[in-house]
Amino acid sequence: MPIEITFLGTGGSWPSSERNVLSIGLRLDGQVVLFDCGEGTQRQLMRSNLSFMAITKVFISHFHGDHFLGLAGMMQSMGLNDREEELQIFGPPGTIRSLKNLSKTGYFGLTFPVVVKEMEDGDEVRFDRYTVRAFNVDHSVPTLGFVLQEDERPGRFDRPRAEELGVPPGPLFKRLHEGEDVEVDGRVVTSDMVVGPKRPGLKIVYSGDTRPTEALAKAAVDADALIHEATMMEELEEKAHRYGHSTAVDAARLAADSDVRHLFLVHLSPRYRDPEPMLTEARSVFENTSIPDDLDEFTLNYRDQMTSNSS
Numbered sequence: 001m002p003i004e005i006t007f008l009g010t011g012g013s014w015p016s017s018e019r020n021v022l023s024i025g026l027r028l029d030g031q032v033v034l035f036d037c038g039e040g041t042q043r044q045l046m047r048s049n050l051s052f053m054a055i056t057k058v059f060i061s062h063f064h065g066d067h068f069l070g071l072a073g074m075m076q077s078m079g080l081n082d083r084e085e086e087l088q089i090f091g092p093p094g095t096i097r098s099l100k101n102l103s104k105t106g107y108f109g110l111t112f113p114v115v116v117k118e119m120e121d122g123d124e125v126r127f128d129r130y131t132v133r134a135f136n137v138d139h140s141v142p143t144l145g146f147v148l149q150e151d152e153r154p155g156r157f158d159r160p161r162a163e164e165l166g167v168p169p170g171p172l173f174k175r176l177h178e179g180e181d182v183e184v185d186g187r188v189v190t191s192d193m194v195v196g197p198k199r200p201g202l203k204i205v206y207s208g209d210t211r212p213t214e215a216l217a218k219a220a221v222d223a224d225a226l227i228h229e230a231t232m233m234e235e236l237e238e239k240a241h242r243y244g245h246s247t248a249v250d251a252a253r254l255a256a257d258s259d260v261r262h263l264f265l266v267h268l269s270p271r272y273r274d275p276e277p278m279l280t281e282a283r284s285v286f287e288n289t290s291i292p293d294d295l296d297e298f299t300l301n302y303r304d305q306m307t308s309n310s311s
Contacts, residue, residue, distance in 0.1 A: 007292040008044040012267035021066035041070030060091035061208030062143035137210035140244035150201025162194040220258040229267035252285035
């Protein structure tokens with residue numbers, strides 16, 4: 001099944017009239033996975049097609065306010081709506097301490113369990129259908145990037161070949177496609193007779209905040225979507241790097257070198273009211289670049305094509 005990406009917040013540092021601070025929602029099989037949860041994320045969720053009650057996992061890249069300050073309010077709203085389902089939160093070392101401190105900022109109780117797990121470079125968590133791997137990036141505080149890798153999919157089913165082998169349409173087709181061998185008229189038909197090689201699942205990489213770094217370039221190789229911070233334009237490259245950030249051109253170069261299918265630029269500085277000059281700059285290096293607006297939606301499909309659902 002395709003993965004839907006909703007850009008809940010695409011700005012950096014502080015909210016502006018054009019962009020909220022960072023949060024990215026991925027919808028898979030009816031569940032929502034959140035990457036970062038900046039201030040105001042729950043308000044953005046209310047305006048989007050995502051249900052905040054469907055969020056099962058939150059991955060926090062680092063503990064600068066524009067990436068995590070929306071957690072407390074969102075969790076309180078979940079509780080006020082009688083949530084019972086477990087919420088899992090993942091982040092860099094210090095996540096448990098930071099969330100304990102955050103919980104002291106308001107008088108509210110939770111109606112649901114919260115499981116917090118700290119991740120380090122190379123750690124991987126496995127879920128049904130996909131894994132998420134953390135890797136270190138280069139920011140001013142400990143920061144993680146994340147790779148969401150979908151499981152391999154079964155190969156294509158050759159129906160004409162199955163029929164030639166005498167397999168009747170129906171449940172036996174399904175069993176063969178799922179890798180089982182079946183018996184037909186006393187003969188064994190193996191799955192590899194009618195099913196092609198496995199096909200790769202989708203790969204989405206989220207940069208967190210970072211200067212250009214080889215770790216991110218390696219993580220992004222062959223990604224179907226790279227969601228990369230682009231805090232400043234090329235003329236402010238020195239300043240961007242000094243504060244642990246990247247330019248749009250930095251991100252575009254990395255996308256080109258890593259053979260990425262599509263690059264999305266986020267975490268734009270509030271100084272940029274009009275994103276078109278930044279987009280032009282990035283596309284001069286990597287053509288398949290987009291700068292989404294808040295609440296834009298994209299469907300990532302298996303033919304390495306991006307379809308916008310936005311108006």
